[in-house]
Amino acid sequence: MADNKGVFGIKGIFGDKNAGSEQAPAQPQTTQQPALDPTQVYPVKAEEPAAPSMDPQALPEIKQMLQNAAAAQQPASLAPAPLAPPPGLEFLNAPAAAPTPVYDPNDVNSIPLPKSQATRESEAALKKANAAAAAAAIDTDPKKNLTQPTRIGDKLVSEGIISNDQLQIAMKIQRNNPDPQKTMLGQILVELGFITESTLAQVLAESTGVEKFDPKTTVLDPNIVKQLPKNVATRHKVIPVMQEDNTIFLAMADIYNVLAMDQVQRYFPRNFKIVPLYCPEGEVMDLIDNYYDYEMSIDGILREIETGMSSDENKITGEAEGYVNPTVRLVDALLIDAIKRGASDIHFEPEPAFVRVRYRIDGNLQQIRSFHKDYWSAIAVRMKIISSMNIAETRNPQDGRITYNVLGREVDFRVSSQPTIHGENFVLRILDKKKALVPLESLGMHPNNVAILKKLIKRPEGIIIVTGPTGSGKTTTLYSILNFINAVDVNIMTLEDPVEYQLSMIRQSNIRAASGMGFAEGLRAIMRQDPDVIFVGEIRDHETAEMALRASMTGHQVYSTLHTNDAMGAIPRLIDIGIKPQLLAGAIICVIAQRLARKLCPECAESRVATPEECHIMSIDPTKAPMIKVHKGCEACGYTGYKGRVSVTEILPVDKELDELIATSATRHTMLEHLRKHGFKTMQEDGIGKVLDGITDLEELISTIDMTERL
Numbered sequence: 001m002a003d004n005k006g007v008f009g010i011k012g013i014f015g016d017k018n019a020g021s022e023q024a025p026a027q028p029q030t031t032q033q034p035a036l037d038p039t040q041v042y043p044v045k046a047e048e049p050a051a052p053s054m055d056p057q058a059l060p061e062i063k064q065m066l067q068n069a070a071a072a073q074q075p076a077s078l079a080p081a082p083l084a085p086p087p088g089l090e091f092l093n094a095p096a097a098a099p100t101p102v103y104d105p106n107d108v109n110s111i112p113l114p115k116s117q118a119t120r121e122s123e124a125a126l127k128k129a130n131a132a133a134a135a136a137a138i139d140t141d142p143k144k145n146l147t148q149p150t151r152i153g154d155k156l157v158s159e160g161i162i163s164n165d166q167l168q169i170a171m172k173i174q175r176n177n178p179d180p181q182k183t184m185l186g187q188i189l190v191e192l193g194f195i196t197e198s199t200l201a202q203v204l205a206e207s208t209g210v211e212k213f214d215p216k217t218t219v220l221d222p223n224i225v226k227q228l229p230k231n232v233a234t235r236h237k238v239i240p241v242m243q244e245d246n247t248i249f250l251a252m253a254d255i256y257n258v259l260a261m262d263q264v265q266r267y268f269p270r271n272f273k274i275v276p277l278y279c280p281e282g283e284v285m286d287l288i289d290n291y292y293d294y295e296m297s298i299d300g301i302l303r304e305i306e307t308g309m310s311s312d313e314n315k316i317t318g319e320a321e322g323y324v325n326p327t328v329r330l331v332d333a334l335l336i337d338a339i340k341r342g343a344s345d346i347h348f349e350p351e352p353a354f355v356r357v358r359y360r361i362d363g364n365l366q367q368i369r370s371f372h373k374d375y376w377s378a379i380a381v382r383m384k385i386i387s388s389m390n391i392a393e394t395r396n397p398q399d400g401r402i403t404y405n406v407l408g409r410e411v412d413f414r415v416s417s418q419p420t421i422h423g424e425n426f427v428l429r430i431l432d433k434k435k436a437l438v439p440l441e442s443l444g445m446h447p448n449n450v451a452i453l454k455k456l457i458k459r460p461e462g463i464i465i466v467t468g469p470t471g472s473g474k475t476t477t478l479y480s481i482l483n484f485i486n487a488v489d490v491n492i493m494t495l496e497d498p499v500e501y502q503l504s505m506i507r508q509s510n511i512r513a514a515s516g517m518g519f520a521e522g523l524r525a526i527m528r529q530d531p532d533v534i535f536v537g538e539i540r541d542h543e544t545a546e547m548a549l550r551a552s553m554t555g556h557q558v559y560s561t562l563h564t565n566d567a568m569g570a571i572p573r574l575i576d577i578g579i580k581p582q583l584l585a586g587a588i589i590c591v592i593a594q595r596l597a598r599k600l601c602p603e604c605a606e607s608r609v610a611t612p613e614e615c616h617i618m619s620i621d622p623t624k625a626p627m628i629k630v631h632k633g634c635e636a637c638g639y640t641g642y643k644g645r646v647s648v649t650e651i652l653p654v655d656k657e658l659d660e661l662i663a664t665s666a667t668r669h670t671m672l673e674h675l676r677k678h679g680f681k682t683m684q685e686d687g688i689g690k691v692l693d694g695i696t697d698l699e700e701l702i703s704t705i706d707m708t709e710r711l
């Protein structure tokens, strides 16, 4: 290991595969417990069975108890690892599956404790003791009434994680403490090696509703961290990890430490709420070391790299672990920055002398930074490590994936590398799960279109096709529809290439074309799974089209996508790939075409009267020129004038008459005439409506949608 400081930096952030073999870094033990040597470092891992050095003089009673326990010994399970559950209840701690420990008769901690000796009497005694302890806790601190920390012991025993005897020992130590209410029973059990910190965390989370904070899968927000001074964080062993609206999440080991929370509150606005997340003390201290001692801003890290503060070869190869390595921090910082700015992709593009970093925001690429080429190989290696790519491979394209918790939400990154003449090009696609599921009403569709769509998706069988180029929001729309129709009485199954966002209660499958599981094969398999609704990622060939249409005519609702310019284009497209017009006619419910247009930034958009040319494009009488809004640019929108996107949509419902026209291969013109009579609005018209409503501007609309016939 490179250095101790880095342990959790690397493990914490990147989920090091060797995590299990590493020892938690030493932390000064500061809790006041006469039973335990305060200078001693207590191991927290199950695989570190070294006993805490108990002073037998100070604890004759406990020693006696341990001896009794040993004397009454039965072939029991554990000392350092969680106890095996009673026979028949093994499933209770299946994941703990510790190897049978070897006992050292001289080591109090390794003495197996008889779980089956737990008589009803001792259980009753225990309950009484617990009740007394809980009552004591209630007496001393009214704020603790809700939590009743001692109940953790009951829960651990009832789940077979520790024995009654182990609990008695821990409670004895707690009682002998001069300030029993300030000593957590759970922590004592960990220090005794009876349970691991992660077991404690799990049980605490279950019994109190306090969630566990896992630094291994989370990237902290340095801006939030630094609002709390390091000395305060260190004193209370807490670290603010993220913010969600007016809530600050505070990682801490002692989630009952109301005093610490009060102290932290002072550093945040008054209306902010501090919510504790359980995190083992050792991990909190590591986070404090990492996030306070190292430069975390992108500029700062780049400066650090440029000025050679980290010129140590080992550190810039990308393989040195932990936050001591600036490339580790740089990649983290870029991921956070990209998500904060709402980017959908991060591009790392090597040029002869430098590497350019660009984000795709609202569909457009924006240059963010560039840095010297010298550091590129280190950063590339870093990204390969985190996304489980082969570090040694530089001549062939690769792809990988990472899931991080960033800014309080789970985000997937799909990473791909492509060798170019100037080095490996990297693109990280950001799949933000929070953004994926948008209610139907919030897609930005015109309320009329939402109403039409809701009516159409009630039809029990038939196919609904969404068309548009890549990046036009087809998947988001389909996910919204699937989520809208999802109910306990419907079986929804999907075939995707690949699954971008996981939806709950929907069976999603990946296409694996390489192993012969294409859309057509997948569809055949799905049909045997009794589906009601099927989502086929894309119709690319005749076989898939034919099967999807047949499915839609045999009592299934089918959703799919096609690449066509507009909704009408779907019909000739399907006929082109070999579908008979007669088959098509009976099967299609509707075709939706859509694009995403950038919305005007509300902070800086300017109003003015439309010019005669603009009136012409919008088919408006120039003498009645309306007020429209146009983009300008300010700090809030990164000087682009736009913020967020809205869908511009056309919905083509297929009624009986249109069926007839399709079956007789009518011309596009005839079909359009029919549709017009029934109130069909094209994407252009929908977009113009959004310009007149001040949602977007004409310039953006023209660059998003084919308006040539109006120009």
Ligand SMILES: [Zn+2]
Pocket (backbone or CB within 6 Å): 601, 602, 603, 604, 605, 632, 633, 634, 635, 636, 637, 638, 639, 641, 642
């Ligand atoms: Zn703006």
